[in-house]
Amino acid sequence: MTETAVLAEHPTRLGADEATADGTATGARGGAADAVATPLARVSDLRVDFRSRGVTHSAVRGISFDVWPGRVHALVGESGSGKSVSARSLVGLNGRDARVRAQELSYRGNDVLRFGAHHWRAVRGKQIGLVLQDALQSLDPLRTVGKEVAEALGDTSLVLSAERRAQIAALLASVGIPDPESRIDQHSFQLSGGLRQRVLIATAIARQPRLIIADEPTTALDTTIQREILELMRTAVRDEVGLLLISHDLSLVAEIADTVSVLENGVVVEAGETAEVLGDPRHPYTQKLLLAVPTAEARGRRLSPGAAGATVSTAAVADPEPPAGAAPLLRGDRLSVAFPTGTGGRRVALDEVSFELHAGETLGVVGESGSGKTTLLRTILGLQRPDSGTVELDGTPWAPLAERARRDRRHELQLVPQDPLGSFDPRYTALRLIADGARVSGLRGAAARARAAELGDAVGLSTRMLAASPRSLSGGQRQRVAIARALAADPRILVCDEPVSALDVSVQAQVLDLLHDVRRDFGTSVVFVSHDLGVIYHVSDRVLVLKDGQVVETGDVVDIYQDPQHPYTRRLLDAVPKLGRARERTRSAE
Secondary structure (H helix, E strand, O other), X not given: OOHHHHHHHOXXXXXXXXXXXXXXXXXXXXXXXXXXXXXXXXXXXXXXXXXXXXXXXXXXXXXXXXXXXXXXXXXXXXXXXXXHHHHHHOOOOOOOOEEEEOOEEEEOOEEHHHOXXXXXXXXXXXXXXXXXXXXXXXXXXXXEHHHHHHHHOXXXXXOOOHHHHHHHHHHHHHOOOOOHHHHOOOEHHHOOHHHHHHHHHHHHHOOOOOEEEEEOOOOOOOHHHHHHHHHHHHHHOOOOOEXXXXXXXXXXHHHHOOEEEEEEOOEEEEEEEHHHHHHOOOOHHHHHHHHOXXXXXXXXXXXXXXXXXXXXXXOEOOOOOOOOOOOOOEEEEEEEEEEEOOOOOEEEEEEEEEEEEOOOOEEEEEOOOOOOHHHHHHHHOOOOOOOEEEEEEOOEEEEOOOHHHHHHHHHHEEEEXXXXXXXXXXXXXXXXXXXXXXXXXXXXXXXXXXXXXXXXHHOOOOHHHHOOOHHHOOHHHHHHHHHHHHHHOOOOEEEEEOOOOOOOHHHHHHHHHHHHHHHHHHOOEEEEEOOOXXXXXXXXXXXXXEEOOEEEEEEEHHHHHHOOOOHHHHHHHHOOOXXXXXXXXXXXXX
């Protein structure tokens, strides 16, 4: 049976000439054009329940939206809002425990609720392409890039023919992968995050699908890579192709999406043209999300809700000023690090990098993948020995120095990682994890537990959360545990490695405000690494811009953001998605 025949076998429940779904949302404001008779995908009054251990949980409660050819529709909201569940319903991937109901759930007029396994084989990958968030987990580490793409093309042969290799190379080139022929025989773990995401997009568009579903496709990618993926996805949306984008990044949505649905707790609270919804939000939840975005206008105020949780605090943030003329707390002088390559050469990771961090200050570090950020952090922490150059802590040698000589002062520098769950012992409760940090500073037993409880309260963790396993906590709660554990060692410096890159915008706001409170209340200095220049601008006093292991620009963060001197810095800033683009669309339409 051909793909067309399979799709024709089950016509939609509603006629193609019936009115489009209007969003059925509080504050919904239209959106779909009437130029095309039938949307690629129509979701009307979608309801999805999950049953586990006798308990039913309603994940989606009456969501409606359309995806039209040549258009981008975005689903935005926090974790648990129902974004991914709604999108996966369109491709039948919610699992056996899901109960899916809808007035209409259709693809090109065909009722997908009636699809069987053979119908989905004709649709998934061929008619509907799916781009997931985590390319490293989505790609098989045992297969080469060529085999991944070949399977997406329907080729499962053990050896790729010359014709097939040429086809794969052309497809990889079409998604902006440099030197595509050499990538065919590489594995996913040999590629950067941006290249892995491009391979995933290549597999999704290999059969030229009519509908592309992208679930957080740019999370945790460098700003310039985000821009390239953004433009790549927008280019893929032609007259006959539509894109359903799932994202918590409102700035990205403002730039790429034509229409948007804002989800909260499984319900659409506001929907319509992106320029209207994000440029002039009407619902309090949408307004709260927008106020949580770290923009240029938001610098100097808190981003997260106030004590009542109903409104976002716009109170000014008072940063402690380092004493004038004071010696730096941490100083790096002409640090160089190189690593051997598989071909006998050496790859330079740091090339005479110098920096200073003063007491009570936040130093932001930005740069693309491969710029040397991680190597610099490892050198600061004493985990990487520099080939040349030195690091001084409070005027005394720190690196290179034997570990024995650093042991008594190691607690003064503590890491807040990007993925705290990966650094936690899964057998421990949150309280015990924090208490372990307190033991580094010499506390034991009841004293360590008391300190852990005190710090848990300081970072907003309830008694129930402290008694829980980290796996049962949300991403924001786990990041609070990581910060409390780092503080338990009584550090002078927190080294934060992309601590908010994968968090929802409102949770990100809470963590950024928390880090400011920590800096104010504990007098802690911060080295903050992020690919998000909006975040860096919001939290930093000074910024260090790295490119290919070299410092290309450094100085006061406001000066550099308002008047960047180096072309690379200007390119990074130009690549940042801007929330104001939605407002500009609104003004231009008036």
